[in-house]
Amino acid sequence: MSETFNQHVFNSAHFRRSYHTDRPLGSFCGPKGTQFRLWAPTAQEVVLRLWAAGTGDCLLRTISLDRWEKGIWRHETPENLDSTYYDYLVTVDGATRATADPYARAAGCNGQRSMVIQLERTNPPAWEQDAPPPLPPENIIWEMHVKEFSWDPASGVPEDYRGKYKALTLTDTTLNGDGIHPTCLGWLKELGVTHIQLMPVYDYATVDEGGDPAMFNWGYDPLNYNVPEGSYATDPADGAVRIRELKEAIQSLHRAGFRVIMDVVYNHTYYLDSWLWRTVPWYYLRQESDGTPSNGSGCGCDLASERSMVAKYILDSVLYWAEEYHMDGFRFDLMGLLDVRLMNRIRKELDDRYGVGEKILLGEPWSAGSTATRMGTRLSDKWHMNNLDPGIAAFVDNTRDMVKGNLWHEDSRGLVNGGTVDPEYLACCISGWSDCPNSWLQAPTQAINYLSSHDDWTLWDRLVYTGDPSRNFEGHQEALLRQNKMAAVTLFSCIGNLFLLSGEEFARTKKGVKNSYNSPLDIGMLDWTRAWENIDLARWYRGLIALRKSLPGLTDKSPKAADRMRFFWSPAANCTALLWDNSGGDCPWNTLLMVFHGGTEPLSLPLPAGRWAVLVDHTSTDKWRAPDTVRESVRIPPGSAWILASRERS
Ligand code: CA
Secondary structure, eight states, X not given: OOHHHHHHHHHSHHHHHXXXXXXXXXXXXXXXXXXXXXXXXXXXEEEEEEESSSSSSOEEEEEEOEEOGGGEEEEEESSOOTTOEEEEEEEETTEEEEEOOTTOSOBOGGGSSEEOOOGGGGOXXXXXXXXXXXXXXXXXXXXEOHHHHHOSGGGOOOGGGTTSGGGXXXXXXXXXXXXXXXXXXXXXXXXXXXXXXXSOOEEESSSOTTSOTTOXXXXXSEEEXXXXXXTTSSOXXXXXXXXXXXXXXXXXXXXXXXXEEXXXXXXXXXXXXXXXXXXXXXXXXXXXXXXXXXOTTSSSOBBOTTSHHHHHHHHHHHHHHHHHHOOOEEEETTGGGSBHHHHXXXXXXXXXXXXXXXXXXXXXXXXXXXXXXXXXXXXXXXXXXXXXXXXXXXXXXXXXXXXXXXXXXXXOOOTTTTOOOOHHHHHHHHTTTBSXXXXXXXXXXXXXXXXXXXXXXXXXXXXXXXXXXXXXXXXXXXXXXXXXXXXXXXXXTSSSEEEEETTGGGTOOOTTOSOOTTOOHHHHSOOHHHHHHTHHHHHHHHHHHHHHHTOHHHHOOSTTGGGGEEEEEEEETTEEEEEEEOOSTTOSOOEEEEEEEOSXXXXXXXXXXXXXXXXXOSSOSOGGGSOOEEEEEEEEOSSEEEEEEESSOO
């Protein structure tokens, strides 16, 4: 078959009718025996190979599979093959290729062979009772990489656990083990975020699991979508260990009061020559009209989510992680490459199983380039947020760039670092880009407001670029810390969900490196000594996090929440003030006055009538715990953001 011909066949309704199946795929074992099911409708022959180990020359036997219904090949045996490794030889158009099982749920070292697994035996004690904490009043997500989190020896994490899932089970680590200054989980509990977002913990390709422990990668290079990454396990060779240890980590995070979000990368495979490709060549991939693989991901192999068995593959995977690992949410990498229909279906299936909104869904509403979809496919990008369920959220780049400058231009400046911001634009940011001019979101549920993520510069490094000609990334420049504080107040004033890169709260630096996806760990690791050096900034974030959870006007996610904005005006150059209805719940403050002063001169701001309590000023985010009262006017220094409140309704 020519490659162009394939696309027409695979896109056709006839192919879908002939070969679509909803049956479970993969391998399943228990006391009653073991089943293997591989969907390979274009194959002429499929041979199953059983191995004694995940690597090495240890073939046990080979078994020719039977072709069953809908293109499924299967083998059943009364034996319980738990812990047996396996792969397939798939012959298509006369070419025979060895492949692991695309549906594998366990694998050996480096994921080259799959493993039959009886999953119940991977459950840690009390796993059946494991449950996430209740839904919080606000979703405040902290994005973490497993290895970066605990690699620093100063973290106090024992060497065997550094960079591993196991570090997430430790609740009492302190700086250099001093017993005084919490690090890792203890730090997070004091910070008060509500969700921990794990950067890829599925099995990715580029770190040698049996090699140098200091090898590093972000992990956006999927190898086995339904298997945990082995380099974070204490033993990558035994396929059961990584499963148990990831479950232990999730259980520990739940016990510590956090929900857990998993970063998923269904938009591309690392290799064109993936297990999916070897099993059903070209079916899973988008192609240009001349047959070349579509490259909207920048990785040369976009998955064709609009085809029914690709959609099934992705949906099955999400549901599996939710059910087997108790994941509380999913962050879709380059969501703009996945079709709207699939994303809405994922939302619905999770809502049906777990309750509406119980699992959070978010994604990047863009791609790295254009992609070749079947005609009529709508993609989950910025232009189609209205077609997506309101319970699917997207990263709001507008707000990020308003605060600190355009991402793509090093010299670009925003509100906090000397840029000029249009008050109406700022008001849209506060409104979570819903129900305002040029809004692109349906409701604040769809907004993920953020200042920094793993991509690009940390917030601190960005501020060094625009504010320190000497580029002293490891410094603690007062002027830049003030900018960071103003940025944080601005972020926490925006309605919608909130998101922080791990360490943003302590002026984390990657020493000016923008794309640190495979940088040595001294660039990306969380520096717990620096965390405590910048404890003043971290306390600033803690105050904002606690305050935010108590303000009904800002946690409101209803579609009309932006109507709470009563008025905005510009009292001085590059300064915006907003009156915001905060009524609801048992909060005593019915009206908020938020002031974002990016100008260069002190401002004497006339206040609306009555008494105003200062919740946040330029010195503290904890004022609200025992607020000062002001009347008539207030003096606001340049380069600061304030939140005041009144009991009066606006
Ligand atoms: Ca791996």
